[in-house]
Amino acid sequence: MAVLKVFIIEDNEVYAKALHHHLSLNPDNEVEVFHTGKSFLQALHTRPDMVTLDYSLPDTTGEEILKKIKEFDKEIPVVIVSGQEDIRTAVNLLREGAYDYIVKDENTRERLWNTVNHIRENVRLKDEIDRLREEVNIKYDFSSIKGNSEVLKKVFRLIEKAVMTNITVSIYGETGTGKEQVAKAIHYNSTYRKKPFVAVNMAAIPKDLIESELFGYEKGAFTGANQRRIGKFEEANNSTIFLDEIGELDLHLQAKLLRVLQEKEITRLGSNLPVKVNSRVIVATHRNLADEVKKGAFREDLYFRLLGLPIELPPLRERGNDIIILAKFFADEFCKDNQLPKIQISRAAQQKMLKYRWPGNVRELKAVMELGVVLSDDGMIEEEQLNFHSQDGIKDLIFEETSLRNYTQQIIKYYLDKYDHNVIKVAEILDVGKSTIYRMIKNKEIVLNAK
């Protein structure tokens, strides 16, 4: 877990120093000392995770301070560490919400240590509960990797393989194909499932910040580093770290990442103490990393280190009828979320979807379907209510590298299907001879769908 911020209020400088030293023995405690009530109250807004409080202070009493802390946030645990006060004072303090009362004697050290550990555990559990609540609220779009196509079944088989060990997994796929969903599917089915899934998008973080984001930093490591921060790798200790858009990482950081993966330890910026980390690494990219290696933009050693189990996510246009399954799913979800009656997708609309190139893949399909539902009338999404967003122009038409003849055949077939095999009409639209079309049908260059 993250750092536990402990504030000590103690007017005896000698004792304060001893407490500070003792609690700082655990490097995950960030300890700060205040000798007066006033100086503490000025810092209270920085929100400590816990406070130890001496009862008798030069400018106020422990009772007053306790009250002020509870007014600020009644969840902050306050441990009284004080001389033996009379029993009534002790009872009152506990009644006012003190977490514990520890008398200063030869056992203080041990008792305080245990209490701090309890509090740490409580804070950790509370964080965990918050996180789980959030998890429950996020709807896992495993649905977006739902489908029956052979290409996708192959992906499922690989996911099943991936969860059995903690092998590094590299996911390749165009934008919007659901790479993060695959990573989550692996994490939530693996032995790490109870720990947080830590995702970092290399393309979304400014280059200069990636290092501190991944490895963390110590207080004072650079201007503005006014407290220690734990990096994503440490956060993902004994869990899964998902490095999205790994192909965007620059060469300098690639070298650092390689070292971390090899040594299984990180060093926070501004520190020279390495910290052991044990994480399952999943990377994803839309680039062909092998090509990047050839171009010299990606380190070969890192490429091999990250390759692990490669999973290639097929683009939506190659998933055949999955497009319709997903389209119906997204339409239904959207209707449910907006209390709308169930909706149908017309046959023509389905045909239109099957022919489209889907450069934005599943993400684009979801957007298209949601808009389709909004535009639809009478519980039916029609062809003209599907608005494709792609603005690639001619590139949209070119969906594979093939001969012009093949393109011609496909285009003619598309129009024939669209106009119920009306050769005359199609010949008119495309401005080709009827006989050309008839010949292609006869030679089985065009195979018409059954009506």
Add this chain to the structure above:
Amino acid sequence: MEQHSPLFDLNQLNELAAGNPEFVGVMVDTFLTHTPSQVEQLVLSFEQGDLKRMGEVAHKLKPSIDLFGIERLQTTVRSIEQKGKAEHKDEKLSLEVEQLNSVMGEVFSELKKLLPK
């Protein structure tokens, strides 16, 4: 009897140091910076008859005396604290304050020898 126990005992601090060699030195330094004025205050408030204040200072001094293992004063400082709190002056109090003052004086000069010049 108490006179035969050592003046102070740094074992507790050594233990607390948990392998940090600088810690004891820092603690001695802190002790020497802050404690003499507290002893002075305690004596002064006794002389001025401000027993309540005297008790408060004794209360504050107590953990430092415990930490440095100054056994000869552990009972004394508690007695002074109690009498101060109760604002109860008895015939022994003057002796106790005197004892605290002189033992602490010795402790200070011995501890100073431990510090690097």
